[in-house]
Amino acid sequence: MDEHQQERDVVDGEVVDDTSTTALVVPAPSLPDPDYDESGVPGFDFVRDKIESRYTTSLGSTELAGLGTENTAEALDKKIADREQAGKDRLAEIRRSMLGE
Structure with a gap:
C-alpha cells in the first residue's frame, strides 16, 4: 500500500465519555415475593x-x-394368575384334540 492509500483508509472518530450514562442507572427496589410476608x-x-x-x-x-x-396389587396378581391358568387350560384342550381324545 502506498502512503496515499493509507490516508484514505483512516477514519476519524470521536471519543465519548460513557460515565455520564452509568450515573443515571437507578437499581429497582427489591419487592418481596407475593407468596411470603416481610419476615419470610x-x-x-x-x-x-x-x-x-x-x-x-x-x-x-x-x-x-x-x-x-379398583386395581390393587393383589387384584392385578389374581388377574395374571387367572390368565396364566386359562392359557394352560386352553393349551391342554388343544393337545387333547390333536391326540384325538
Whole structure:
C-alpha cells in the first residue's frame, strides 16, 4: 500500500465519555415475593396450593402405576394368575384334540 492509500483508509472518530450514562442507572427496589410476608413466612394460599399440587401429583402417579382403588396389587396378581391358568387350560384342550381324545 502506498502512503496515499493509507490516508484514505483512516477514519476519524470521536471519543465519548460513557460515565455520564452509568450515573443515571437507578437499581429497582427489591419487592418481596407475593407468596411470603416481610419476615419470610409463606402465606396460606401458597401453602394450600403446594399441598394440593403434591396431593394431585401423588394421585396421578398412583393412577399411572395402575394401583387405583379398583386395581390393587393383589387384584392385578389374581388377574395374571387367572390368565396364566386359562392359557394352560386352553393349551391342554388343544393337545387333547390333536391326540384325538
